[in-house]
Amino acid sequence: MRSRARGLGRVMVCLAAALASACLAVPEGWGEEGVQYGQLGTDVTLPCAGARPGSPVQWRRAGAAALPAGSAVRHHGALLLPRAGLAAAGAYSCHGEDGALLHAVGLVMGEPVQPPGYLPGVPFVSCRASDYENFSCSWTSSLETFLPTRYITTYRKKSLTGEEKRRNRNGPVGPCLQDPAHAGTCTVHKSEFWSSYRMNVTEVNPLGSSFRLLDITMQAIIKPDPPEGLVVEPVPRAPRRLQVSWRYPASWPKEPHFQLKFRLQYRPVIHRSWSVVETVNLSEVITDAFAGLEHVVQVSAKDFLDAGNWSEWSAEVRATPVRDPATVVSEETTTDTSLESLAEEPSQAPNPEPINRSDPLEKTAILVSLSIFAFFILATILVITILVWFRMRKHSKDETKPHNFLVAATRLKALPKQTEMLPNLPCWKISPSPMADMCRDL
Numbered sequence: 001m002r003s004r005a006r007g008l009g010r011v012m013v014c015l016a017a018a019l020a021s022a023c024l025a026v027p028e029g030w031g032e033e034g035v036q037y038g039q040l041g042t043d044v045t046l047p048c049a050g051a052r053p054g055s056p057v058q059w060r061r062a063g064a065a066a067l068p069a070g071s072a073v074r075h076h077g078a079l080l081l082p083r084a085g086l087a088a089a090g091a092y093s094c095h096g097e098d099g100a101l102l103h104a105v106g107l108v109m110g111e112p113v114q115p116p117g118y119l120p121g122v123p124f125v126s127c128r129a130s131d132y133e134n135f136s137c138s139w140t141s142s143l144e145t146f147l148p149t150r151y152i153t154t155y156r157k158k159s160l161t162g163e164e165k166r167r168n169r170n171g172p173v174g175p176c177l178q179d180p181a182h183a184g185t186c187t188v189h190k191s192e193f194w195s196s197y198r199m200n201v202t203e204v205n206p207l208g209s210s211f212r213l214l215d216i217t218m219q220a221i222i223k224p225d226p227p228e229g230l231v232v233e234p235v236p237r238a239p240r241r242l243q244v245s246w247r248y249p250a251s252w253p254k255e256p257h258f259q260l261k262f263r264l265q266y267r268p269v270i271h272r273s274w275s276v277v278e279t280v281n282l283s284e285v286i287t288d289a290f291a292g293l294e295h296v297v298q299v300s301a302k303d304f305l306d307a308g309n310w311s312e313w314s315a316e317v318r319a320t321p322v323r324d325p326a327t328v329v330s331e332e333t334t335t336d337t338s339l340e341s342l343a344e345e346p347s348q349a350p351n352p353e354p355i356n357r358s359d360p361l362e363k364t365a366i367l368v369s370l371s372i373f374a375f376f377i378l379a380t381i382l383v384i385t386i387l388v389w390f391r392m393r394k395h396s397k398d399e400t401k402p403h404n405f406l407v408a409a410t411r412l413k414a415l416p417k418q419t420e421m422l423p424n425l426p427c428w429k430i431s432p433s434p435m436a437d438m439c440r441d442l
């Protein structure tokens, strides 16, 4: 009875205010009593309930000496705040001529909920199923409204089988349950894998509401959690192998009809690119690992029939395959400490007795190259011998004409000064002109 009277009073005040703006129907249940919500940038009118017609009223604002600029008292003592901003918010009170309190109101300024598409491309609602029994939807608020906001989340099931499909009738509306511990998400329990759902997420604040719809099917949104319990172990005596095993994610119910398949990715820690293998088993043997190198392994899961998406990758697990068997054997036979053998290991491969290890073809090649080398040595010795012999012959000839040599020497002395700077230079290096000519003469 009381609340009805209050509602009636509010309607009357709105009518009395006779202003197109800011007479918003405020839904019940938004915080405390005596609070009024105003839209930013609009004219806001605060009614003075209890003011007698014709008698003047006085408005005050708690904690402020003056009312916001431009504010004016209108009919029935209502206070008009033109184009109110965030600064207009506060506690107001209206008083009679004698100063008696007639009415008090708290003003909260904000924005109404934005309609869908107001911010293009923003993914307001998205849904995901981590198993085939339940799915969850999450949403983001469209815009900062400065006002309390709540969400009404419902779904309507559109069955794709049986009676309902034939009649093209929509199923009943059900609630998508919100968990206070996880703001911005709701969950539909016991969903049907072969049905499609129309989700309705309605955002409500004191200035209005707006709903968003999303059509989903379980097959499209299913995305398992990553597999668990990943174990990677070297295989004894197999330097290129790693044994990998894992378990179903705990969130995936074990049912023969709904299986998962898996994919494995692995690489040596020092490499960048992954190798990927797919399997339906819960274990796999990597056969092309690098002996002695540490490897990183991850696994992810997907619905066996390829519905939905691959899960995220599991956490990384590292393991190192055993080293080459030859190396291992030599280590076993030696009684040295493993540290010493480790230090020796790198020098074992390329160094020792390269010729002895080589095959017959290589031996022939070495023999041939040795013979060629010997032949060249012999040829060189022969050429040098011939040259020396020529020199000696020429020398004996020159001794027979000593004055010729003397003539050349005197001509050299007669040359211009600059040539004296190059006394020891061989003839072929003096060019051009007189010196070169002289050289040719010599």
Ligand SMILES: *[C@@H]1O[C@H](CO)[C@@H](O)[C@H](O)[C@H]1NC(C)=O
Residues within 6 Å of the ligand: 131, 133, 134, 189, 190, 251, 252, 253
């Ligand atoms: C799905 O929801 C039902 C009902 O709340 C619950 O019993 C079941 O454990 C949920 N399934 C999974 C895999 O979480």
Ligand SMILES: *[C@@H]1O[C@H](CO)[C@@H](O)[C@H](O)[C@H]1NC(C)=O
Residues within 6 Å of the ligand: 152, 154, 200, 201, 202, 211, 213
């Ligand atoms: C979505 O839900 C809101 C609140 O329950 C309701 O007012 C609105 O009509 C619904 N929209 C559709 C299309 O079902």
Ligand SMILES: *[C@@H]1O[C@H](CO)[C@@H](O)[C@H](O)[C@H]1NC(C)=O
Residues within 6 Å of the ligand: 280, 281, 282, 283
């Ligand atoms: C893995 O699956 C294959 C068939 O794809 C099967 O032949 C093999 O036995 C399975 N291995 C294990 C370890 O389960």
Ligand SMILES: *[C@@H]1O[C@H](CO)[C@@H](O)[C@H](O)[C@H]1NC(C)=O
Residues within 6 Å of the ligand: 223, 308, 309
């Ligand atoms: C799921 O896969 C589809 C394409 O198959 C992709 O468009 C979508 O973004 C994926 N969703 C997630 C959450 O990875």
Ligand SMILES: *[C@@H]1O[C@H](CO)[C@@H](O)[C@H](O)[C@H]1NC(C)=O
Residues within 6 Å of the ligand: 353, 356, 357
């Ligand atoms: C050279 O190789 C042969 C076998 O090819 C081996 O018997 C011999 O001991 C090797 N010699 C040396 C010095 O290692």
